[in-house]
Amino acid sequence: AQSVTQLGSHVSVSEGALVLLRCNYSSSVPPYLFWYVQYPNQGLQLLLKYTTGATLVKGINGFEAEFKKSETSFHLTKPSAHMSDAAEYFCAVSDPAYNFGNEKLTFGTGTRLTIIP
Amino acid sequence: NAGVTQTPKFQVLKTGQSMTLQCAQDMNHEYMSWYRQDPGMGLRLIHYSVGAGITDQGEVPNGYNVSRSTTEDFPLRLLSAAPSQTSVYFCASSITTWWTNNSPLHFGNGTRLTVT
Secondary structure (H helix, E strand, O other): OOEEEEEOOOOEEEEEEEEEEEEEEEEOOOOOEEEEEEEOOOOEEEEEEEOOOOOOOHHHHHEEEEEEOOOOOOEEEEOOOOOHHHHHEEEEEEEEOOOOOOOOOOOOOOEEEEEOO | OOOOOEEEEEEOOOOOEEEEEEEEOOOOOOEEEEEEEEEOOOOEEEEEEEEEEEEEEEEOOEEEEEOOOOEEEEEEEEEOOOOOOOOOEEEEEEEEOOOOOOOOOOOOOEEEEOOO
């Protein structure tokens, strides 16, 4: 069975500061990893994903994440926070061999990011 | 493109009432799914479908029913509403083929349901 742990349900950073949202996963096979973002009163949208190949993945809006197999982590970062980054962020993991659609996609519990002016 | 459209946006039900949450997508996606989102619990999969006529249960299917008669529509039925079903419900779809699995999910904007 696979699982995702997001450390910190709420994170606050000042505008212009580094954003770091933590995600650790558990999987018995090399996983596919995702970050989704949810803005208020909207559905989730994909920020970035790791499947195979380069372990540093770049996404939309200046976000990036690094897959570290030895640490079973996939932390999300952004060098300089903007007010528009305020949202809830979800990490997700799937087993690529058994996820025909997305029925084996497991979401974390989310981290709410607040940006301080 | 409209993407994934959910109706209604808000709904209040009394315990024991039934209702249907509607979901439609115009992207010709084979895969469609329903999630519920509860505080501190992330998203949990209720039911999913990999194509018209094919549905299956997710993590939390009890109390919900689905059908998939067309590629575009995937309604979620609450058979007899209970306060524990108070939640935000999201419909999501994605491309599904054997060579493009794990495609990104496209979400609707959600239905906020309160059961009193």
